[in-house]
Amino acid sequence: MAYEFYYWPSIQGRGEFVRLALEDAGAEYADVARTPGSMGRMAALLDGPHRPPFAPPFLKDGNVVIGQTSAILLYLGGRLGLAPDDEPGRLWVHQIQLTIADVVAEAHDTHHPVSAELYYEDQKPEAARRARHFRETRIPAFLDWFERILAGNGSGTLAGPDVTYADLSLFQLVEGLRYAFPKATARATARTPRVTALHDAVAERPRLRAYLASDRRLPFSEEGIFRCYAELDG
Amino acid sequence: MAYEFYYWPSIQGRGEFVRLALEDAGAEYADVARTPGSMGRMAALLDGPHRPPFAPPFLKDGNVVIGQTSAILLYLGGRLGLAPDDEPGRLWVHQIQLTIADVVAEAHDTHHPVSAELYYEDQKPEAARRARHFRETRIPAFLDWFERILAGNGSGTLAGPDVTYADLSLFQLVEGLRYAFPKATARATARTPRVTALHDAVAERPRLRAYLASDRRLPFSEEGIFRCYAELDG
Numbered sequence: 364m365a366y367e368f369y370y371w372p373s374i375q376g377r378g379e380f381v382r383l384a385l386e387d388a389g390a391e392y393a394d395v396a397r398t399p400g401s402m403g404r405m406a407a408l409l410d411g412p413h414r415p416p417f418a419p420p421f422l423k424d425g426n427v428v429i430g431q432t433s434a435i436l437l438y439l440g441g442r443l444g445l446a447p448d449d450e451p452g453r454l455w456v457h458q459i460q461l462t463i464a465d466v467v468a469e470a471h472d473t474h475h476p477v478s479a480e481l482y483y484e485d486q487k488p489e490a491a492r493r494a495r496h497f498r499e500t501r502i503p504a505f506l507d508w509f510e511r512i513l514a515g516n517g518s519g520t521l522a523g524p525d526v527t528y529a530d531l532s533l534f535q536l537v538e539g540l541r542y543a544f545p546k547a548t549a550r551a552t553a554r555t556p557r558v559t560a561l562h563d564a565v566a567e568r569p570r571l572r573a574y575l576a577s578d579r580r581l582p583f584s585e586e587g588i589f590r591c592y593a594e595l596d597g
Numbered sequence: 598m599a600y601e602f603y604y605w606p607s608i609q610g611r612g613e614f615v616r617l618a619l620e621d622a623g624a625e626y627a628d629v630a631r632t633p634g635s636m637g638r639m640a641a642l643l644d645g646p647h648r649p650p651f652a653p654p655f656l657k658d659g660n661v662v663i664g665q666t667s668a669i670l671l672y673l674g675g676r677l678g679l680a681p682d683d684e685p686g687r688l689w690v691h692q693i694q695l696t697i698a699d700v701v702a703e704a705h706d707t708h709h710p711v712s713a714e715l716y717y718e719d720q721k722p723e724a725a726r727r728a729r730h731f732r733e734t735r736i737p738a739f740l741d742w743f744e745r746i747l748a749g750n751g752s753g754t755l756a757g758p759d760v761t762y763a764d765l766s767l768f769q770l771v772e773g774l775r776y777a778f779p780k781a782t783a784r785a786t787a788r789t790p791r792v793t794a795l796h797d798a799v800a801e802r803p804r805l806r807a808y809l810a811s812d813r814r815l816p817f818s819e820e821g822i823f824r825c826y827a828e829l830d831g
Contacts, residue, residue: 412745412748413749415742415745415749416692417696417699429688429689430692431695433667433695437671438684438688454661454671455648455663457668458664458665458668461665461667462664462665465651468699472706472710476710477710477730478727478730478734480730486726489727493712493723496711500712508649512648512649514646515647515649
């Protein structure tokens with residue numbers, strides 16, 4: 364039975380980390396909310412009595428509903444062949460994913476440092492201050508951490524010899540940072556050649572290359588998590 | 598062999614969610630960085646070449662080092678008898694923990710909305726705005742979600758018939774919110790009697806009651822994640 368995936372239909376957002384894993388594995392899945400008239404099914408599960416996720420994205424596999432991007436990938440990793448077999452290896456990949464989720468949350472808050480319920484235009488002074496710290500301190504700190512992991516692992520991937528969902532997620536993180544903070548990200552990745560090489564290798568994986576060129580891949584936009592506001596790139 | 602737990606020695610912070618699980622289970626563990634002269638061991642693992650966590654807290658169990666609070670609890674849950682046996686149950690408890698981690702991050706950012714590297718005093722106007730939205734919108738939204746889960750589960754716990762680490766974590770979240778936002782939390786919990794009842798029941802668990810009365814339980818303070826600044830409570 365195909366996986367049912369639920370996320371906002373017009374943005375990459377947090378859901379894109381799940382889409383990339385499903386696409387890379389060639390998994391059968393329905394991106395439910397992108398089917399016209401299907402937003403009600405997403406709302407029904409969020410409002411439901413049985414283990415309702417707090418927010419999209421979530422995955423439905425038969426009777427199992429799983430929210431939180433990192434938990435979805437934890438569930439899918441072994442099933443899609445995108446995680447190690449051993450428990451320490453799976454936890455390590457999960458730990459990397461959780462840290463990527465932290466970067467994503469911080470990237471979001473550069474344009475919404477006060478509240479997600481206000482427009483960016485209503486919190487621009489706060490955004491300018493937060494974005495400066497994010498691009499000067501946090502982007503380098505996180506990318507340096509990934510670079511150190513890649514140097515230690517030695518195989519061009521973050522964990523073990525094979526590609527995992529964490530590698531796909533790091534690709535997406537670099538994509539997003541480049542879109543939102545092109546100048547700051549270029550400065551940071553100039554010091555992290557292994558991160559850049561991993562990004563480029565992931566983009567060339569056959570199924571992902573086809574996906575990225577398809578209309579299933581939504582464009583980045585100023586509705587999503589990674590937003591390009593030139594004034595926030597310094 | 599005893600677990601080795603690593604976290605900043607003077608605050609509850611994110612580490613407290615792990616401490617509560619270890620204490621409730623009566624597990625043998627060393628709170629390493631609280632031993633005089635042991636901060637260097639924490640730094641060595643963070644700077645190490647093999648699977649370094651991005652930040653504390655982390656747990657060392659033999660040769661396995663696990664960072665990220667939620668991943669630590671995922672690892673410990675079954676071992677400590679604080680998680681369901683079945684995979685969907687474990688994922689559900691983990692999903693709740695990840696959502697609690699989201700609240701914790703948002704609570705932190707009420708006093709540090711610009712940067713964790715600046716003092717609160719250097720970001721007070723931004724903090725005032727962010728805190729208002731957090732206490733008026735986010736605290737009620739999250740607590741209502743927990744209340745809905747408790748109503749659906751029906752046994753006074755968040756998942757299944759038995760207490761899990763997510764229940765202990767919800768106790769700690771309520772403690773922290775009450776410390777940091779006493780007025781706003783009182784308003785929100787007036788609508789969530791099941792959350793309050795769970796909080797009170799967890800506090801009465803024998804091992805936790807002893808822990809909470811001991812000097813192993815660090816006090817809340819304005820160095821931690823939950824900080825009591827009257828002006829942020831409206």
